[in-house]
Amino acid sequence: MANDLNPVAVLLVTSGTRGDRVLFRYPYMQENELHTSIQKVTNAKRTAEKNPYAVSIAEDLQDGKKSKSPGTSFIKDGVLVGFSNQTLANFLIVKSQLCGKPFSVEIDDVQFVGYPMSLSHLPRNQQNQPNASRQHNILAVNVVFVLRANLPESVITCYQELAQQLTVAIAYEEKRCEYLTKQAKIMLAAVDETSVPGADDSDMVSTMKLIVHHSSLAKELRLVYDGLMSNGQVIFYLNQWVEINFCLPHKVHELNTLGKNLSLESIYRCLSYLRPYHAILLTRPEQELFKFLPLDCSPALTRLIKLTAPVKNLKTLALETDLSITQIYQLVCHMVYWGFAMLIYPLCESNVYILSPSADTYIDSQLSQEFNRCFPGLQLTQEMARFSFPSHMYDNHDMMLYSSPRLIDRVNQVVVWMLQHRLLNQLHTYVNLVPARRKEFSSSSAFNHSNISSTHSSNSSVQVVEESYLSVLMEDPSTTTLDRTTSMSDLASVNSEESTGGQSTAQSITQCASQHSKSPSQEANSDGSITEDRKAQWRLQDTLLNELKPQLKAAIVLCPASKNPDDLRLFAKLCPYFNGKHHLEEMMFYENLSRSQLVALLDKFKEVLILCTHEDPATSLL
């Protein structure tokens, strides 16, 4: 759940010449709860976390009635409870050996993540302050995030990074202008002002309010916490000097993908599929993005954002922005990580989209209300229903409905909006080279494909072609004409070696002899002998398909289209793509083909190819 990734609290702890203190904590706790929960901790025997599979024993139930003591939790209504400030200060300020290293302690159901730093080495300017000996010197500082326990490791690492950024920045500012010392004074003064003698911890809420009011550091920490809570992003200048920028990618992306918990790995995996034919889709308006970017951000990034459009692929963007493609990659990865952009395949009419399985179809969802605001008059449910089945951006036969280009534009915008909110997935066609085993061809029709029948009608001749093909390859190239009877023995050995089909050779030999007249080779050579031409073609086939297993090779040459050298050449060139990992668009991009060319080729070799439609792992995060 998204909620679980949020920090429970942020703490600022210091250790100084006057002992360890929690200078600031946000959000503030409710005091009356503190006391009751502490009592609970000490009095009640904690029951172990309830196992949902545990057998409930009758005696236990009776016991439960007597002493109602649910396992005390340190988190109550999302607020850290059960720790007094003194306790916190005691264990969050660590020995000097642990300073300058990420710090993490888990206590029951809360985890403290911080980055303690020692400030004792800082030179204190004693001359400027005559009463320095009375000065409260801060020796160590730690910014700690309180998290729920059992968060994924990558989330903890992210928080650790943020804590480190903050602590290092505070330490730097302390060195530069004694920022922390000044702020600490303000905070302590606020504590003194509000505290009533006798009841020390009692009115934390008003103290903390006063601190936030007076201290800029406290305001900044509150800003951090609020940023983390709202969208997982933190960008500001600490003391208007040191830039802090951080983003919790788990949370940033979760704004879009409801329900499912996203891991950092899946973002990285997604980015590893980044290719030059992809495009980026900004998740928020350009102007909003510029406002968010820091002043000194790379000009390349602003140029990229200005020039990007959902129809431009990264290669085009690289040319237009005059950046190298690797630089574009880096910028894109950066933007995707921060949730400013998402990867898509450039919008075009041939794209096929389908409703994402994670889309929220609830009629009254927040998303549909937002949709209504963006596109008055349209209903999200109807648009979603349109993409129940794989559809293009707009139905071709519905073109009449879109009377004006303005309407078409609007439909485009709807699709873009739905892509931005991850309601749509794009489907791509992938190709696999899976030949049938050879006996399939000699047996009766196994497929219901009507067009395969051409092969079937000349079943046995297929055998002939193949065997003569193989025999030519085995033969001494100097021989000009093929003597069938002499090559029979070769043929047998070739067959047993290279084919796994287990076809009986003797049978095929007789077929050779008897069916020879029907061989498709005859179509080329009326005299029935195999000419140099034919052999040259076989050699070509062999060299082109050299990389493949003999079994595959044999199956490919069985396709009628393999007799056309051009087709075969193209097929051989595309063969590396036929492993189910490259979609048609990728082949078109890398091999500079048109869709019709590619589709025609795939159709010609459909006996050995299997097409499969699913989404591209790069463009679908889930």
Add this chain to the structure above:
Amino acid sequence: MIKCIFLSEFHHTQGPIISHQIPKDYVSKEIFDAIHNFIITKSELQNRLITVSSFGHKYVGCPIYIENAKYKRNAFIFNVCFTFDEKTNTSPYGPVVKKLANYLTQLETELEFLSASENSERVPQFLKRVLNGLNHEGCCSINMAPSCTVHLKLATSIHEPIAVEDHDVPCLIVLKDAITKCQWDLTTQQILHYVDGLSHVKKIAADADVELNLVKANLQNLLYYKFIKMVPIFQYSNVYTVTRNINKLIEDTHLQKECIKFVAKSDRSPPEFRDVYLMYCAFTPGTTVKTLCTRQVNPHTLKIDERKLVQFGLMKGLLRRMQKYPMALPGQPVTARVQPLLSLLNGKHNFDQISCETGISHHELDDKIEADDSIVVCWK
């Protein structure tokens, strides 16, 4: 893997010390000094599970205070800590550490096991047995006293039981013999008999003559032990779509063999791999199993059992069921026929759920919804 177990206590003169350590000198004095305030803590944190990560290790412990006037400082403070590598997921060990701390509390209060000086030999022996037992077998049972045997076991992570719906179909994912060997309770035995990968939960309950909720509880138990997997009920009107995982079928030859064996109509003549693959790829959004089998491929001539093909695909994640969500457009009048269903037509309920809840068949529901223009259907 537990790297080390050490017993730390608060010595009345030396303060926090490591009194016993298995293996010896794994945690150095310097490291202990740096982190001892998390191991021998202030009394507010007693009886809490504390995990510290530092120096490339994780230390999991639970500080215990036993208050008694007989001790030098009126209390005996100790903590048994497990040490792990930084990368280890320590969550399964938490309950074990806690339980061990409770056992030691009992042993200390009853027998002075930890504090008595004559036991200085027995404690390391005990810790060694715990370490070896947990590392090698995942459990240990050590008899410490006539009335106290220390039973410790590493439990696999406990998650919320997966909800079992009336219309789900349980499928065995291990051999039936392997399951029946285990000693199950009578109800489970009775249910197992009817788990054939085809009948849904409600049908199993009726066939086995067992109360529905009992069946569900039993199936949840079997799910927990990973003996079964739940798949949506098979219907020829269902729509499935192939997922990205289909590539696994090409790359993984073991899976291929398993698949061919599973989907074969008869054991003697297994289908061609190409045909099986082709059939999987033919599952596209919008194509029901019925159209697929009648128009595109003929599973019968391919020697494929389409039910089993779908079942295998769902179990291995090669296929995904597409559910149908009817939604009444807001602000539009609906016909009287669907009026009683209106509350279910909000886009949160799919056809299966509506059918199960109202007892209306898919077909009937389809008719009703198709006749109404104000209802749109989303597949996802």
